[in-house]
Amino acid sequence: MKIEELNKQEELLIENNKHGKHGEVKSTTQIPLVTFYETVSLRIKTELMTIRECERLRRITERDTRIIRDYLRIIYHNEEKILRKNGKVSASLLDKLTLTTSKKTNHKLRTSVPHDLKKRYPRCSFDELQECRDKAIWTYESWKTQQNVSKNELSRPSFKKKTPRPLFKGTQGRGTFQVHHEPVNTDAKLWLELRDSLDTKRSSNRTHNRLWLPLAYSPYHEKRLKLENIKMMELVHKSKEQQWWAHFTLQYSIPQYQSILPPAVLGVDLGIKKTAVAVLLNPTGRVIMDEIRFIVDKERQSKIWQISRQIKETQRKLNKSLNNGQHTEQLNATLFSLRRRRRSVTEQELGYAVNQLVDFILQLKKRYNLFVSVGYPKNIRKRHRRGSGNKSLRKKVHKWCFRYFITRLQYQLTKYGFEPHRVVAVNESWTSKRCSRCNSLNTTRTGQGQFNCHQCNYELDADLNGAKNIGKRLIRYALKPKFSGIRDTLTEDYHPLRHYNCFQPLGQWLK
Ligand SMILES: [Zn+2]
Structure with a gap:
């Protein structure tokens, strides 16, 4: 019921937006763009x-390099003339030293300049010269800022390489x-x-x-x-x-996204064959809500196992008859249909799990400025389980399950008005091995799915530990200054960090 109500609200919102675009109803608040x-x-x-073409490419770049070098030399020799008070180079003052004017603009006509670059490069157009000028100015300014920070004397940029x-x-x-x-x-x-x-x-x-x-x-x-x-x-x-x-x-x-709700990250560890575990964290990595499990349908689950067993058996028969040189058309067809059936049953199963998760996320969305981090296995090797034919196939099926689950989740959530950057697939490697409290790798996982850390004696459910790590990974990416954004491991979509700026004041726990 609640989702239906929400749906109606969303529809109304979309409706309003449509009108806004056509200018019939003007929206009162304008969202600023970044x-x-x-x-x-x-x-x-x-x-x-x-x-001939390669030669021309070379000539273009060599000429550009020469011009940029000339510009830099002029900047070095005339620093006191062309530098503004804030330490930036004034392009117009530089032009006064290097370029003559043919038309009388609001300034006087310049017929002679100390360093006439147009005379030196007569075939080069004004636009091209000015593009070279900008490159020289950027280089000079970045060198200058580095020089101000550094204690040592830095050598001036010399452009030994070809630089178009x-x-x-x-x-x-x-x-x-x-x-x-x-x-x-x-x-x-x-x-x-x-x-x-x-x-x-x-x-x-x-x-x-x-x-x-x-x-x-x-x-x-x-x-x-x-x-x-x-x-x-x-x-x-x-x-x-x-x-x-x-x-x-x-x-x-x-x-640009603005919200008054408190930020939170939902880390989701997908154990496709049994349960998905989720945990809600605040941006400092503290747990707000623990152990949210999505139990899969037992009946359908056993059906999947049954089909997998059948596949395995058929495959063994197939190998046998291949070795004996018998006909295999019949067996191939059976195998094909069995795989297709398993796929459709799994799809139903995963869809059911996704729906549960979507319901839950939509509930959380009302109370939190929510981001969802889902673990996606880049490296599937460790994850495969027995019972579904040969090894490479098992990997494939598994990877496909994850992909299906995550794309479906992303699709469903965006349908309900969740911005796409709020659901990110992060690389889940090492998240099951690492301790979510002290980051140690000195850990063991016992048979019952219990996780033990030998460094800080932390004990908890292994899947829960994974979910925590996955949630923290998104926060960590968002806080690291060396990244300018987060790339979704699955879709390759790029989300700039400005989306996550609510995390930035809260980075202490990362040390
Ligand atoms: Zn630990």
Whole structure:
């Protein structure tokens, strides 16, 4: 009943939002947006390029490196002239030293400057020079801030390596690069089109050819690289491997989450074949609610075991007849149908467990600013149990169970208005071995599922210990300053830390 009521509320909310979008009913509160950046790197398939194209790529980067070096030299020599009070370089003052103006703007016309870069690089356009200028300024400023922090004298950045300028993507055909997706192309599905003022001489005519670079584009990149969010691109040469890479910077905007409820993390340890155990923690790692179990349906459970036994038997017969050189079509068909049946029964079973968990989470959501951390086995080896045919198959079935459970949970919860970043699959390796109180690995697990720590003499249920660790893992990721966000182990989705900022003042227990 309660879920139905909640459903209606959600529907109403969605309805309201729809109206808000069309401007009929204006929403009174506007959620502020947060922007964050992510980098995705793709290798350039130089093996598909002609020698001429490779040569051009090299020339572009070498020219850029020279210009950036020049800019840096000018900055070093004129520090007192161009530095602002806050220690930042003023780009406009730098321009006054390096670039002449052809048009009269609000300032006077500049016909001569001390370091005329346009004269030195006549083919280079103003935009390109300014992109190089920005790169030089960034480099200088980051060197300066590091120098202020460090005790030792740091050497100045010298740009011995090839360093092309960063390129920005303009809107609708403008800008210096474009990314083209060609799903039918067999050579490369993604192409990078570079526009550059470098000349290509054909007979006496001068033309500006565009450089097309094929990119190594895998399904992994397809998931992560949202083409419409690309803001910036940098070409990087890795001299060791003799390879070129394109680093894309993506920009995302997401609504900032605000809540007055106390934050809490629900750690869920999935024991697919018996029970799922959950535990509710506050951001300091203390337990708010202990041992929440989701007992699976016994009848269906025994059915799964029965089918698994049948599968095992059929497989043994199959191996036997294969060794004797007999026909195996009949047995293969039986095996296939048995596996399919097991899959459908397991699916029902897991769906039942997910529904219980979803009910429970929706109850908690009313009282807490809730995040859910679910353990997902990246390394399935230790987890498999006997009784379902050969080893690799057992692993597969098991992994599939976990995936099914978590994706279903994420899907159901987002349907009920839970933001997607609130359900994260974290890597569950070592969570069953580690002590949830003192982090020691000097532990044993007895036959009855009891967990003993020899370091601090802590005793508790083994699954509960795992659930605690899984909950803590999410908090730990969210508190570690070296991460800028949490990546979901299953979906590869990226959730920036700003979603979890309620944890940040509470990090003491991590030491
Ligand atoms: Zn311990």
